[in-house]
Amino acid sequence: MTNISNTADTEKLTDAQERRRTRNRMLREFWFYFSENRGAVIGMWIFLALVLLAVLAPVIAPHAPNIQYRDALLVPPVWQDGGSWNYILGTDAVGRDMLSRLIYGSQFSLFIGVVVVAIALTTGVTIGLIAGYFRGPVDTVIMRVMDIILAFPSLLLALVLVAILGPGLLNAMIAIAIVQQPHYVRLTRAAVMAEKNRDYVTAARVAGSGNLRLMFKTILPNCTAPLIVQAALSFSTAILDAAALGFLGMGAQPPTPEWGTMLAEAREFILRAWWVVTFPGIAILVTVLAINLMGDGLRDALDPKLKRS
Amino acid sequence: MFQFLLKKIGLLIPTFIGITIIAFSFVRVLPGDPVLLMAGERGLTEDRYNALLKEFGYDRPIWQQYLDYLGNLLTGDFGNSLVSKQPVLEEFAARFPATLELSLCAMIIALAIGIPAGIIAASKRGSFLDQTIMGTALVGYSMPIFWWGLLLIIVFSGIMQWTPVSGRISLLYFFPPVTGFMLIDSFLSGQKGAFASAFSHLVLPSIVLGTIPLAVIARQTRSAMLEVLGEDYVRTARAKGLSSRRVVGIHALRNALIPVITVIGLMVGTLLAGAILTETIFSWPGIGKWMVDSIFRRDYPVVQSGLLLIAAIVMVVNLLVDLAYGLINPRIRHQ
Numbered sequence A: 001m002t003n004i005s006n007t008a009d010t011e012k013l014t015d016a017q018e019r020r021r022t023r024n025r026m027l028r029e030f031w032f033y034f035s036e037n038r039g040a041v042i043g044m045w046i047f048l049a050l051v052l053l054a055v056l057a058p059v060i061a062p063h064a065p066n067i068q069y070r071d072a073l074l075v076p077p078v079w080q081d082g083g084s085w086n087y088i089l090g091t092d093a094v095g096r097d098m099l100s101r102l103i104y105g106s107q108f109s110l111f112i113g114v115v116v117v118a119i120a121l122t123t124g125v126t127i128g129l130i131a132g133y134f135r136g137p138v139d140t141v142i143m144r145v146m147d148i149i150l151a152f153p154s155l156l157l158a159l160v161l162v163a164i165l166g167p168g169l170l171n172a173m174i175a176i177a178i179v180q181q182p183h184y185v186r187l188t189r190a191a192v193m194a195e196k197n198r199d200y201v202t203a204a205r206v207a208g209s210g211n212l213r214l215m216f217k218t219i220l221p222n223c224t225a226p227l228i229v230q231a232a233l234s235f236s237t238a239i240l241d242a243a244a245l246g247f248l249g250m251g252a253q254p255p256t257p258e259w260g261t262m263l264a265e266a267r268e269f270i271l272r273a274w275w276v277v278t279f280p281g282i283a284i285l286v287t288v289l290a291i292n293l294m295g296d297g298l299r300d301a302l303d304p305k306l307k308r309s
Numbered sequence B: 001m002f003q004f005l006l007k008k009i010g011l012l013i014p015t016f017i018g019i020t021i022i023a024f025s026f027v028r029v030l031p032g033d034p035v036l037l038m039a040g041e042r043g044l045t046e047d048r049y050n051a052l053l054k055e056f057g058y059d060r061p062i063w064q065q066y067l068d069y070l071g072n073l074l075t076g077d078f079g080n081s082l083v084s085k086q087p088v089l090e091e092f093a094a095r096f097p098a099t100l101e102l103s104l105c106a107m108i109i110a111l112a113i114g115i116p117a118g119i120i121a122a123s124k125r126g127s128f129l130d131q132t133i134m135g136t137a138l139v140g141y142s143m144p145i146f147w148w149g150l151l152l153i154i155v156f157s158g159i160m161q162w163t164p165v166s167g168r169i170s171l172l173y174f175f176p177p178v179t180g181f182m183l184i185d186s187f188l189s190g191q192k193g194a195f196a197s198a199f200s201h202l203v204l205p206s207i208v209l210g211t212i213p214l215a216v217i218a219r220q221t222r223s224a225m226l227e228v229l230g231e232d233y234v235r236t237a238r239a240k241g242l243s244s245r246r247v248v249g250i251h252a253l254r255n256a257l258i259p260v261i262t263v264i265g266l267m268v269g270t271l272l273a274g275a276i277l278t279e280t281i282f283s284w285p286g287i288g289k290w291m292v293d294s295i296f297r298r299d300y301p302v303v304q305s306g307l308l309l310i311a312a313i314v315m316v317v318n319l320l321v322d323l324a325y326g327l328i329n330p331r332i333r334h335q
Helices: A002-036 A038-055 A098-134 A136-151 A154-165 A169-195 A199-206 A211-247 A259-269 A274-302 B002-029 B034-039 B046-056 B062-074 B088-123 B128-141 B145-159 B182-189 B194-229 B232-239 B244-282 B287-297 B300-328
Strands: none
Touching: A002 A038, A002 A274, A038 A098, A038 A274, A098 A136, A098 A169, A098 A211, A098 A259, A098 A274, A136 A169, A136 B002, A136 B300, A154 A169, A154 A211, A154 B002, A154 B244, A154 B287, A154 B300, A169 A211, A199 A211, A211 A259, A211 A274, A211 B145, A259 A274, A259 B145, A274 B128, A274 B145, B002 B062, B002 B300, B034 B046, B088 B128, B088 B182, B088 B194, B088 B244, B088 B287, B088 B300, B128 B194, B145 B194, B145 B244, B182 B194, B194 B244, B232 B244, B244 B287, B244 B300, B287 B300
């Protein structure tokens, strides 16, 4: 008895080891291709720095984001005449420190990206799996609905959805997620249709796997590559669209230090105080650029068509 | 080809019906009473309320309301604006040329710079020039265009004083619209300086709106060129001893442009979304600004029909691009 269970244990161990080894090998291969793209690595470092900035915002930021220093309105950045080391990037029209607001703003942008991608990814992948797996009338209906959503310019649809739901950051995120999920549906459906008739799926079906197991455990893991790339792209689009909604007054509401909302508040000062307009935009641009650089690297590393081994 | 056309149009019909359902339900899912929303009046008496209820047809079953709505659309009745009391279709028609002019100019900039940039990057693959072009394209692709517009205003309108900040033409000039395109109309009017004024108003918004399409087209052209340059027939052309310019510019480019045309079709939605931001920043009197203003004014009939009209335009343009694609690439239509 003991003997038998012992062998089973060792087998299990080697099985686990084997799996870990495969995973390590895959990660190493991924990193090999990813790190070949210099831009992607730079993007990754910038992104990690932003995450750090967002997490440590209360420690790093020299001031609280919403404190108004009434004796320091529209102070220019430190290197310009009249600037002060107290407010390194200057202050806005009601005397709030720009640098601190920008640092706190990184929290919102990353949060928006994570939430939007999470909602769009989970709903989109589930719907796409259903469409690609069952086909037939279900598929037709789902794809027609997705076509309808895609017929509207994304920002316009998001804007109208926010008008229905009411302005605010949460509703803006929901609206952007709704607008983005058709892309996930289409990608997942195409990938599922390509995988569905492969031998390993048939084998699993013959072995008695139910529909749910086949969909989520057998097929889905083999469709992840394009989804990861799409997730990176929609992370940056989400940040851009949320900032645009904030800029139009339909996203995060003042005094939230969200970068797009900050730009909206700064609009009337563009010809008087360049810094209140310039810095939030640079923050958005750098964040989006870093994520897009990473997305390009991910695509190079995960797209088997471009891989030359 | 005719069958191909019919198939494409057949696919559009359910989508179009879906769009009308969305536009139809828009007013009904808004929080608040639809009669009060659509009438835009406050403190209605009960009689007036009931009269309006009948007038809008809200007392009848929902499917009948929808059929009425469709019937109205077919006869060209898109409702009236609450603010101006004008028919929505007329307001749309008055503003659409402004957006069209802006979008066309943006697209011309994007194509005129994007395609050559992509070709150069592809033919000098891996060089410093290639990296610079593609780096710039990625920056353009990541650009928050509402900020880009403000930045250009600071530099060119604020510091340099070269261009005006907003509008389509200086208030000094007035002439009746002929084509609706300010550039052409100002030229036809023959007034001194009118064309220059219209042009200077158009430059910055066109650059802003064209930035993202430019970046996308440059990237797409480069990758399509790279794919085509590896093909056998390109090698044959080179082996024949043709000059590099001829191989790249004629043999390769023709096939590389096919995917680029698809991208141009997809850009229509991007342009209209971009027009919302660009027109807001530059106070450009087109449909983007009109939609944003209407959302803020709670002018719901305008939002409802504007949404429908814009989606219809996107769909028709996509159909045209599909057809163009079928014309250029016989492999598609014989599938």
